[in-house]
């Protein structure tokens with residue numbers, strides 16, 4: 001490709017975006033590397049055609065010691081030589097990384113974009129190339145991405161423009177060589193420490209062996225994906241407006257093409273502040289079709305029924321306390337009622353029938369209880385043998401048979417070292433029932449709510 005082909009590709013890209021107007025200012029994000037130096041030279045070359053003003057911005061990350069200073073000086077000298085006004089911002093990504101517990105690379109990016117936000121210009125042009133776009137697409141493909149994610153780097157995003165997206169890194173180098181233009185090299189780009197660099201140094205060369213023009217070919221593929229993604233996004237917005245029948249509810253999903261169903265569900269999740277991934281979208285689309293309920297996180301559920309999907313938050317009941325030792329006197333129950341416990345002595349003359357008549361409440365033979373008595377909720381695996389039965393039964397079933405649904409969760413249970421001795425609504429275990437030998441009784445009585 002000849003040098004003028006690079007500026008032609010940049011012009012084509014800018015014209016296709018239909019956003020630049022004469023007399024506007026475009027600020028070139030200048031790192032000093034080959035790509036951004038090429039972009040600056042190209043924009044200057046196109047300045048008379050476009051009728052725009054060109055400025056530049058350099059962000060000093062101070063992460064590479066003397067190399068950072070070298071880059072800043074290079075940018076200052078380059079801009080001075082070219083008659084371009086340059087703004088330099090000093091940022092501190094190391095401090096930000098420590099504060100936000102993120103990588104210095106990510107912090108540098110955030111600092112850089114925060115500095116760009118302060119730039120006075122209509123547009124900020126960054127020098128992402130077709131090579132960067134291919135690397136990004138490969139990275140996203142292997143990590144997993146939606147169609148939108150696979151479109152990789154957008155040529156325009158807010159006030160950011162990427163005019164070099166149709167130019168490969170090799171073309172950049174040829175262009176600079178033809179101008180005799182120097183640039184700096186970031187030594188961290190040469191290592192394989194970052195995934196991005198490993199893709200650049202190991203994966204892309206392998207792809208180039210399969211197709212020497214892979215960067216250009218994929219560049220077309222990505223543009224085509226972007227067009228289709230834009231179209232689907234428009235369709236999905238219209239479909240969403242139609243299906244969104246109430247707060248957090250989509251109806252009539254089954255009438256939509258699957259591609260739109262998935263996009264609408266993704267929009268619903270986004271509205272509810274839930275991050276969505278491909279497996280979740282598939283699950284929720286099936287839920288809307290087949291009906292059912294799926295826990296999304298904590299108290300948030302997705303509920304599907306006949307093509308309708310709702311995201312709802314249920315009020316979670318307060319967690320029940322752990323086991324607490326039974327006190328003689330008043331004990332607060334999980335239901336809010338008070339359980340009164342007291343000991344009574346039984347004279348040898350009294351028979352069992354009398355005991356039950358005298359103490360209309362629940363009473364247990366205190367001397368048959370093993371160790372400390374605990375008050376606790378039902379636990380899975382609890383079993384009990386009722387008096388007159390020769391077998392144990394699951395406590396869950398006994399509670400279900402004896403208590404209305406609203407009282408089952410908070411039903412209180414008394415347990416000793418050998419297991420359940422008493423359960424609300426069920427009664428006491430056969431092994432602690434009073435008999436002719438009983439001399440001390442544990443009498444239990446429910447009082448009103450405290």
Ligand SMILES: Nc1ncnc2c1ncn2[C@@H]1O[C@H](COP(=O)(O)OP(=O)(O)OP(=O)(O)O)[C@@H](O)[C@H]1O
Nearest residue numbers: 029030031035036057058059060109125126127128
């Ligand atoms: N220190 C800097 N000062 C000014 N512009 C910069 C600086 N570093 C990068 N840029 C701009 O951002 C473009 C992309 O840089 P780079 O490839 O290092 O970042 P990236 O992490 O791949 O992309 P991005 O962070 O922009 O999404 C560069 O071509 C340049 O235009």
